[in-house]
Amino acid sequence: MSDGTPDDGAVRTADGNPAGRPPRRSGLRNPERAVRGLGAGTLSLEALVLVLAIQPIRVVGGDLGGAAIGAVVALAVAAVLLAGMMRRPWAWHAGTGLQGLLMLAGLLHWSLLVLGIVFALVWGYALHVRRVILG
Structure with a gap:
């Protein structure tokens, strides 16, 4: 056919998939695993x-006390x-909560708020990708 769909005689739905087969959301072999990898990598x-931001914050930002360093290490752990x-479904919700806690740590030092906002945006994008791939 001239429209790019194969002419194998199979009955097809409006989106071009063979009738009776669910449409594939992505070309990934294991989309759940790919999405878990994205979350874990993030x-x-x-x-x-x-962890690497502790020293530059202390040098440039000045007053980074023990409570702030402890909060950063606890959040990193x-x-x-x-x-x-x-692999657990609740981990995605906990990851979202972690972003909120990092922004809340901004009360201890302004740079932690900036890091919290940046990583909340990155986490939001990871959630968007998860929703697109898994539906």
């Missing part, structure tokens, strides 16, 4: 950035633990 990157638990 949380792992967040943990790495949080929580992010690593959640990255390992992405």
